[in-house]
Amino acid sequence: MSNPAPTNPATSNPAAPRSFQDIILRLMNYWASKGCAILQPYDMEVGAGTFHPATTLRSLGSTPWAAAYVQPSRRPTDGRYGENPNRLQHYYQYQVLIKPSPANLQELYLGSLAAIGIDLALHDIRFVEDDWESPTLGAWGLGWEVWCDGMEVSQFTYFQQVGGHDCKPVSGELTYGLERLAMYVLGVDHVMNMPFNDPEAPIPLTYGDVFRQAEEQYSRYNFDAADTEILLRHFEDAEKECEHLLSFPAEDPNSGKRIVMAQPAYDQCIKASHLFNLLDARGVISVTERQAYIGRVRALAKKCADAFVQTPAGGWTPDTSKAPDTSKAEN
Amino acid sequence: MPDLLIELFSEEIPARMQGTARETLRKMVTDGLVEAGLIYAHAAAFSTPRRLTLAIEGLTAESPTLREERKGPQTTAPEKAIEGFLRSTGLTRDQLEIRDDKKGQVYFAVVTRPGRQAPGIIAEVLEKTIRTFPWPKSMRWGAGSLRWVRPLHGILCLLTSEAGAEVVPLDIDGIRAGNTTRGHRFMAPDEFSVTSFEDYAAKLKSAKVVLDSAEREEIIWNEAKTLAFARGLEVVEDRGLLTEVAGLVEWPVALMGDIAEDFLALPPEVLQTSMKEHQKFFSVRNPATGRIEGFVTVANRETADNGATILKGNLKVLSARLSDAKFFWEHDLRVVRTEGLEGMGAGLAHVTFHNKLGSQAERIARIEALAREIAPLTGAAPDLAAQAARVVKSDLRSAMVGEFPELQGLMGSYYARAEGLPDAVADACKGHYSPLGPSDEVPTDPVTVAVALADKIDTLTGFWAIDEKPTGSKDPFALRRAALGVIRLVLGNGLRVKLADVFAPRISAHVVNRYYSGKLDVLSALSDLQIPEDFKEGAELQFSGSVKAIDPDDYASAVEHFPDLADKLQDLLSFFHDRLKVFLKEQNIPYDVIDAVLSMPGADDLTLVVKRAEALTAFLKTDDGTNLIQGFKRANNILTQAEEKDGVEYSFGADPKFADTAEEKALFAALDRAEAAIAPAMQAEDFAAAMAAMAALRAPIDAFFTAVQINADNQILRRNRLNLLSRIRQICLSVADLTKVEG
Structure with a gap:
């Protein structure tokens, strides 16, 4: 396992997260404290957190909604047999959907970064134009990719249309790529080396301990065997x-x-x-x-x-x- | 006089839209104010990622009172007409004035529009501006229906005069105008109030916001240069990137970092592109070696650790990006070493260029054939041009171009050199896409020129063959650019080529081949081919008769079967002429001159057209030129009228023996001399000499018209003089179609 301690900016903060799951738990707690219903992943194979009915379907119509959840996501073409430091065919997205989008959604979002140990006084957070479109869902929205020190850490979108329907009111959607964000916060260079649970737990597990084998098997399945x-x-x-x-x-x-x-x-x-x-x-x-x-x-x-x-x-x-x-x- | 300050405070506006938005805001608001009767001295617009600001100086405090008079119907007019007038003016009958007119008494409506105070006008104009602002893409947010580029949070609208500052009352969907704004999102997020533009700009600066994008650009550029200079390096200039980066920050802080040793072997363009596209970094070059060794990133804030954390984060991201680039580079080099550049492009057989024009591989084969054919015209060795054509598109299959499409061509040239292909081939890889725009340089290397022409001509004839032409603002295949490219390649290299001869067999081949490879029923219609009942696609068919094959490249025989080929060819040439007109107009050759030249034979030889047009333009700038045109027009008009009237064409040749006056005789002599001089000059394409000879006709023609009456009573004299005019016309038209010249 890598030893990020001396170079990790977040370690100067005693409350810095120590593991992948710590970051997920903090996001859960944060968005729960902001009034979101904390849902569980949808029990189907999806390409992104947006596919969860809690986002796609609930962004339609006028009924107010606020939910946050982790969604395991699968992108078969991204499989690299567990070898690429940044690419996985199965990964996690953290998804927040609030309808109507609150006026302080940007501030709420920045609060979530602070909650996972990103010191907003030391980092450079930027909202860079990135319009979102899902041709398979007939959906689009305007927003940004959020950069932290030049690295994309989230997608921030105001839904304008889903399934061909105008979104009225508009939902605000936040999507965090959890592995990438966690690797950055934890100062890890290869996803497989990232501590999954607490590194000082009696049985410390890395992301690789949990997923490397599955990545190999699915890469083979996706590319050759299916x-x-x-x-x-x-x-x-x-x-x-x-x-x-x-x-x-x-x-x-x-x-x-x-x-x-x-x-x-x-x-x-x-x-x-x-x-x-x-x-x-x-x-x-x-x-x-x-x-x-x-x-x-x-x-x-x-x-x-x-x-x-x-x-x-x-x-x-x-x-x-x-x-x-x-x-x-x-x- | 009061000053007006407007700020529209929103979530982050895309950098690329800010410049236009500033200008649009300025224009919409000032136009609106002026239209409503206000006058202002000066207006300036500013933008940051979170705000659009407009400062107007010296605005009048109210609009003037306007008196408007409208004349109505006569007092005796039918009731309906009078009622209509009342409706349109909004007055009642007793408010109308009755005045005496030449024809009787007439109603007049006199409406006085009292002047309005500025705040009311401003509120109206600003509301309309916000509600109709033409963002390239706009959105709704929350539960509202207002549209803006991103959620709009605040409106500052302040009118300042000696008496003090007042907020212009305005409420748009719950956003109430005020006198407050906020500073930098992270460094000074609190709200503060302002009293004037000076106060606003000063307070913003202390709240860590540089309002003026030009000032931010200057700060970034100076800091970047200083950082690089301190290390003996230089920043690679990039205006577009500078503007973009200035649109991403309110408080720019430049930070410089080094590129790790591992990546220094990558081509400089790869480093630059990767850093610019993904990270918006400036490249830093070692002037001694020309290598890119570092970068400058621009943060949006100061930090307690002087940017150390930010720089470290950016380095980490860069290293991941460049690792990818290095992987692509090494992977591509491996492919080229084992399979060659041609092998690298093998997969293009599976890439569709256009579903009606076949695969990329088929297209490359066509370009190869055409490049070989054109090569002698450009002075290239045909085999070399063909070799280049085979590989110039191969890099489209490279991993690097897959990641960075803008490096197409350039990567090909690196890979061609890595394989040890001739320099001319490597250069063609890079240069054959040129010229890309009106300001892009025109290639001159013969092999590159041949391939570049072949590429563009294949594209143009192909899309013309399938009727996918540009319409209005839609030109998805950039055909206008391709045509302009051909024009500039031909003219820039002084190539002599008759485009119709090149286009005809290409259009023909596109149409005929597509026809044959199309539907089976078409094929069977051409022959007595029997399609069995159980026929499956892909199976072989037995011909029981003979198909009368059309040679796809034989335009003359193809056009018999496909008559619309001729229209397509003509249409493509007209398209070229239109592009040529636009191009020559920019070289200060007027449209009428181009028209006069384009209706001459040989108009598909662009170099000839331009030579002729240049000579004619120069000629028309002389006194003799303009006067000759007058003389020609006069002769032509008289002649045309006479021909219409008499129903004959006067083209029998005038006989000198009927020449009556000295002037007439002199004209005969002058025409003889001109004819003798013009014909050989035209033959030699010496248009200046031909026009000089034509200019010599000016004086005799003028004298002739002064002294001689054309329509003489004596019919023999009259006919002879008309035939003389006909000679003038004939000689002049042999140089250019002067009927098209204005003046």
């Missing part, structure tokens, strides 16, 4: 199932309730998206096909968004059902 025919079939199944679920009438004959199955359908959209990523990593999707696949996933995301705004959490009430849908984007 059966592309099965993946393709699953993609098509997920697409079909998504559309099937959305074709049901809202009235459920069994319960007698109005139940729009937006979230189960959205699960299928998430699946399709991940399967597409796997196919992409296997190199079986050509440049021209790529756009077509992205378009298919986006079509699902849009339909799910259309469905979600027909649910109470998405702002549906028996009254709104009669009024024309005004949340739909004009363009």
Whole structure:
């Protein structure tokens, strides 16, 4: 394990975090103290924390929302067999979504950096233009990447559109790349050397102890072994199932309730998206096909968004059902 | 007279938008104020990442009272007309004045618009400015509907006069104008109030904000130079980066660091690009060796440790970035050593250039053939030009260009040298994209020129063949730039090439090949090909008859099958002529001269066109030139009218024996002399001499018109004189189409 002590700027602070999990726990505590519901990861394979229904779906409609959670994220093409100091096919994002975006969101965010041991008086924090767009989710927003001493530590976005719907009110989304941020705060040069739990714990574990083997196995799986025919079939199944679920009438004959199955359908959209990523990593999707696949996933995301705004959490009430849908984007 | 101070305080404005936003704010507000009747002495706009500021000096305190008179209908006009007038003026009938007019009594509306106080006007203008500000991209935030580039937090709007300072009352979606602002986000975040622009600028400075971006640029540049100088190094100048960095900080502090020894072997452009693109660092060069050895980063604050922590963090990020670059560099060199640059580009077969124009590899094959063909024109060895064409795009498959697309071409030249390819090939890798813009240098090396032309001509003819032409502001394939590139390559190197001859077989090949590789039913329509029921794509087909093959490169036979080929070719040439006009206009050759030259034969030989246009421009600047044009026009007008009237064309040649006056005889002689001089001069492309010969006609023509009446009663004389005018026209038009020249 590396010994960052003499060079780590944060060690001068007695309250500096000592491990990866310490940083996660501090973020949890911080955002809990700011009133966010601390959720758990979504139980599906996703490419980024944004895919969690707590972000994608909850950013739709007018119902206020404030949530924070860790989301394990998978990007099959980024696998490097655990050898690259900075790249992983499975990593963690910390995600905060608050709707409507509060006026002091930047200050709240800076407070979270202080909470994980970044001394704002010694570091250079900058908000550098970076507009966010997710072609698969039909979503975009404006914001920044946040730099700490020239290093990107977070994405900060004001959602403008999701699933083709204008966001009204606007959600503020914060995404922290946890490994990179933690490596910086802890002064670690290779992700696998990062202390996962306290280095002085009876059984100290590094990130590598926990994940190196998994990175190797998934790199091999992603690049060489995944059966592309099965993946393709699953993609098509997920697409079909998504559309099937959305074709049901809202009235459920069994319960007698109005139940729009937006979230189960959205699960299928998430699946399709991940399967597409796997196919992409296997190199079986050509440049021209790529756009077509992205378009298919986006079509699902849009339909799910259309469905979600027909649910109470998405702002549906028996009254709104009669009024024309005004949340739909004009363009 | 009062001064006005406006500050719009927001979350961080993208650096690239600040310059335009400053100017737009100044223009929108001052235009609005002036339109509402206020006058000001001076206005200056400023920006930092978090604020847009406008300071207006010497603003009038109120707008003048305006009296407006409008004439209405006659008092006897129908009721409807009078009612309409009342509606449009907002007056009642007893408020109208009745005045006597030539035709009777007429209603007049006299409206007095009282002057308004400045604050009311300012509030209106500023609100409109904020609500309609043309940001390239704007957003909403929270639960509101206001749009701004990022959330807008505060409006400072202060009118200052001898009497004191007053806040202009204004409330936009809950943001109330006040007299307060904030300093640096981290170093002086507290709110403070201001009383004037001077007070504002001074207080901002003590709150660690340099308001003026030009001053921030100066601070950054001076600090950077000083840091480098102290170590015997120099900062690589980069105006664009300087402006960008000044838009990212309110309180710039330059910090210098060294590039680790490991990375010094990387090409300087790679170091520079990586540092600039990812980190916004300035490069620091050792003037003795030319190597990039260090960097300057600009922080947005002072710290207790004098930036030590910040610099250390930046070094760490840089080291990770340069490790990547070094990995790409070494990886690419390995590929080149084992497979050669051509091998590096093998994967281009799988990269689509455009779905209607095939893969990059197919495109390269076309460029190779064309470069070989053009080579003799540029003075390049055909084999060398072909060799260069085969590898100039290979670096698109290199890891380095994958990461830094802006290094395309340059990396190719490094890799070509690493492989030991001829210098001309390496230079072509780097230079064949040039010229990229109107100010980019034109390559002169014959191999580079041949490949550069082939590349651009393939692109242009290809997109013309598939009807993907630029429209309005849309030019996604940068075809205007490509055409301008061809024009500058041809003119800059004085190349003599008839573009139509080069374009025709290319357009033809694009169209014919695409046609053949297209739908099977098309192919079967051309022959008696039978497609079996169970045919699967990719399977081989048996021809039972013979396909009448069209040679794709044979324009003449292809155009019989594809008549629109001729339109495409003509359209592409017109496109070139339009680009040429724009280009020559910048060289002070007027449009009418270009038109006069372009309608002459050989207009696809750009070097010839320009020679002719330059001679004509010079000619028209002389007295003889302008007068001759008058004489020519007069002759042409009389002749055209007579021809229309008589329904004949006077082109039989005038007979000197009917010459009646001395002036007429002199003109005959002058025309003979001019003809004798002009023909050989034109043959030799000595346009100046041809025009000088034409200029000699000025005096005889003028004298002729003064002394002779064309439309004489004697029909023989009249016809002969008209035929004489026809000779004038013919001789003049052999030099340029003077009917197109204005004046």
